Amino acid sequence: xxxxxxxxxxxxxxxxxxxxxxxxxxAAGFTAVEFWGPTGVDAPAxxxxxxxxxxxxxxxxxxxVAQLAEPRTQFMIPPRDHSAFYAxxxxxxxxxxxxxxxxxxxxxxxxxxxxxxxxQLDDLIEIYxxxxxxxxxxxxxxVLEPVNVRVDHPGxxxxxxxxxxxxxxxxxxxxxxxxxxxxxxAVEGExxxxxxxxxxxxxxxxxxxxxxxxxxxxxxxxxxxxxxxxLRTAGYDGPIGLEYYPTxxxxxxxxxIRDVAARA
Numbered sequence: 001x002x003x004x005x006x007x008x009x010x011x012x013x014x015x016x017x018x019x020x021x022x023x024x025x026x027a028a029g030f031t032a033v034e035f036w037g038p039t040g041v042d043a044p045a046x047x048x049x050x051x052x053x054x055x056x057x058x059x060x061x062x063x064x065v066a067q068l069a070e071p072r073t074q075f076m077i078p079p080r081d082h083s084a085f086y087a088x089x090x091x092x093x094x095x096x097x098x099x100x101x102x103x104x105x106x107x108x109x110x111x112x113x114x115x116x117x118x119x120q121l122d123d124l125i126e127i128y129x130x131x132x133x134x135x136x137x138x139x140x141x142x143v144l145e146p147v148n149v150r151v152d153h154p155g156x157x158x159x160x161x162x163x164x165x166x167x168x169x170x171x172x173x174x175x176x177x178x179x180x181x182x183x184x185x186a187v188e189g190e191x192x193x194x195x196x197x198x199x200x201x202x203x204x205x206x207x208x209x210x211x212x213x214x215x216x217x218x219x220x221x222x223x224x225x226x227x228x229x230x231l232r233t234a235g236y237d238g239p240i241g242l243e244y245y246p247t248x249x250x251x252x253x254x255x256x257i258r259d260v261a262a263r264a
Contacts, residue, residue, distance in 0.1 A: 012250045050099065067105070078112070089104075
């Protein structure tokens with residue numbers, strides 16, 4: 001049975017502040033949650049009351065399994081000043097440690113038309129080698145997320161799972177891996193089994209939404225029995241983030257995926 005982690009930027013919003021969303025998710029039977037940037041410097045994330053969230057996590061025995069790195073950085077766009085990313089990374093790691101969150105989600109930013117794609121991928125390896133060296137000993141894992149360019153993130157450098165795997169292999173650290181998002185991969189038309197086979201143990205986190213539409217499982221065309229079966233066959237047994245835009249009340253929206261996950 002997979003541990004499902006509702007994204008409390010999108011789910012249980014009816015409960016109020018983030019700490020109350022943690023309590024609502026726990027009351028619904030979830031043992032894990034995820035959210036976006038903790039300090040809210042990037043829209044649409046909003047600032048979190050970290051002590052209050054920590055208290056809610058401890059009170060309910062809920063685990064925060066993922067948060068986003070801040071700020072969103074255009075690594076490849078001149079003048080290629082990455083100082084804000086590295087400065088904020090330390091703060092993000094400190095918050096993750098305080099909240100007991102084991103992983104931080106990072107991205108690639110927009111690709112630059114004035115440089116070869118391969119050069120940019122190799123540059124991204126060096127950027128994240130430096131980041132991993134900076135947070136050495138923290139116990140926090142960085143997970144790199146490729147996102148679709150067809151619908152949600154036009155212009156993003158990393159839109160292919162295989163290229164995120166290439167970067168992760170280049171960084172070559174047990175504390176760096178790939179976030180495989182079933183929705184983004186499906187929108188890009190990838191073969192899920194092939195991508196997971198290629199990614200191997202570099203896949204360190206998974207998120208989902210249905211496609212098309214990015215709603216809850218059951219609102220699109222994906223076969224969730226098949227998808228979670230493929231995930232299990234590939235050997236992934238970590239948590240799965242529910243990062244979708246619900247079309248109905250939160251508890252109703254999670255019903256199908258909870259049923260499938262219980263049998264996967």
